[in-house]
Amino acid sequence: xxxxxxxxxxxxxxxxGKLFHFDTPKIMGIINxxxxxxxxxxxxxxxxxxxxxxxxxxxxxxxxxxxxxVSTKPGSRLPNIKEETNRxxxxxxxxxxxxxxxxxxxxxxxxxxxSEAILSGADIINDVSGGYGDKKMFETLKKYRCPYILTHNxxxxxxxxxLESESVIKEVIRxxxxxxxxxxxxxxxxxxxxxxxxxxxxxxxxYELINYFEMLHVLHTPILVGISRKSMIYxxxxxxxxxxxxxxxxxxxxxxxxxxxxxxxxxxxxxKEVKMLWKASYY
Numbered sequence: 117x118x119x120x121x122x123x124x125x126x127x128x129x130x131x132x133g134k135l136f137h138f139d140t141p142k143i144m145g146i147i148n149x150x151x152x153x154x155x156x157x158x159x160x161x162x163x164x165x166x167x168x169x170x171x172x173x174x175x176x177x178x179x180x181x182x183x184x185x186v187s188t189k190p191g192s193r194l195p196n197i198k199e200e201t202n203r204x205x206x207x208x209x210x211x212x213x214x215x216x217x218x219x220x221x222x223x224x225x226x227x228x229x230x231s232e233a234i235l236s237g238a239d240i241i242n243d244v245s246g247g248y249g250d251k252k253m254f255e256t257l258k259k260y261r262c263p264y265i266l267t268h269n270x271x272x273x274x275x276x277x278x279l280e281s282e283s284v285i286k287e288v289i290r291x292x293x294x295x296x297x298x299x300x301x302x303x304x305x306x307x308x309x310x311x312x313x314x315x316x317x318x319x320x321x322x323y324e325l326i327n328y329f330e331m332l333h334v335l336h337t338p339i340l341v342g343i344s345r346k347s348m349i350y351x352x353x354x355x356x357x358x359x360x361x362x363x364x365x366x367x368x369x370x371x372x373x374x375x376x377x378x379x380x381x382x383x384x385x386x387x388k389e390v391k392m393l394w395k396a397s398y399y
Contacts, residue, residue, distance in 0.1 A: 129263045130305075130306050131239050131240070138338045138378070140391075141376060143379055144180040144381065145382075146380060146382050147169070147181060150185055151187075159203070163206075163207065167211070170211060172384070173384045179219060180220075180240070181219070181220055182221040182222075182242060183204050183233075183238075184223030184224070185199075185204040185224070212237030219239045220239050223244065225243055227250045227255070234260045240263045241256075241265065247295055248271045258302040261303075264304055266292065266308070266309050268292065268311050279317055284324045284325055288311055288325065308337060309339055310340040310341075312342075313325060314342075314348055326370070339376050340378040340379075343368070344382045344383065365387075365389075368387060369393070
C-alpha cells in the first residue's frame with residue numbers, strides 16, 4: 117500500500133530556543149551505561165571509547181544521543197539514585213564538551229536525575245515510566261522548559277506487569293490523550309510520544325501496535341520507535357539479541373514507511389541505510 121509521505125506532518129519541538137524539525141526521520145543512538153542491559157552496554161567502556169562511539173554515531177547520521185544508566189528489561193530493578201547519577205552525569209558533561217551541537221536525551225524515570233542531567237547539558241528527558249515513576253517529573257520539565265519523551269506504560273511498575281486491555285491501540289491512545297493534556301496543564305508542550313514497544317506488553321500486544329501504528333498520528337505529535345533488538349523481534353524469529361539486526365532493520369523499514377519520527381537504535385549505520393533507501397523510494 118502506498119502511503120503519501122505528506123499526509124502526516126510531524127511537528128517541531130523547541131530545544132533551548134531552537135526549533136528541531138521532524139521533516140525527515142531522526143536517528144537516536146543508544147549509549148547504555150547500565151550493568152544489566154539485555155543487549156550491548158557501555159558500562160565498562162572508557163570515556164574515550166564512548167566519545168569515539170558517539171563520533172561514529174554522528175558521522176552516520178545520528179542527531180540525538182540517548183544516555184541511560186538504568187536497565188528497564190523485564191524483571192530489572194532500579195539502582196539507587198546516587199548510583200544512577202554517578203553513571204550518567206559525568207558522561208553527559210564529557211559529551212556536551214566534546215560535541216556542543218549534538219542533542220542529548222537522558223533515559224531516566226527520576227526527577228532528581230533529570231534535573232541534574234539538564235543542568236549538565238542534556239536537552240531532552242526520556243521517561244519510560246509514562247510519568248508514573250516520579251510525581252515531581254512534570255514539575256521539573258516545567259521548571260527547565262525541557263522537551264519530554266512520553267512513553268506508554270502502566271502505573272504498577274516500569275516493566276514487571278502486563279497490560280490488560282482488549283484493544284491495546286485504543287488504550288495507548290487514551291493514555292496519551294490524558295497524559296498530553298496533563299503535561300500541557302504544566303506548560304509542557306514539546307512532547308514526543310513513544311508507544312512503549314516491549315514495556316508491560318505481550319508479544320501479541322506489541323504487534324497489535326505495529327499493525328495499527330498509523331492511528332497514533334491522530335495525536336499530532338512526533339512518534340519515537342524503540343524496538344532495536346528487543347524480544348518482540350528475536351523471540352519471533354527464534355534468535356538471540358546478537359542475531360536480530362536484520363529483523364530490527366526490517367521492522368524499522370516498515371515503521372519508517374508509516375511516518376515514525378525518531379528511531380532509537382543500537383545500530384546507527386544500519387539505520388542510516390534504512391533511511392537512505394526510504395528517501396530514495398519516496399523522494
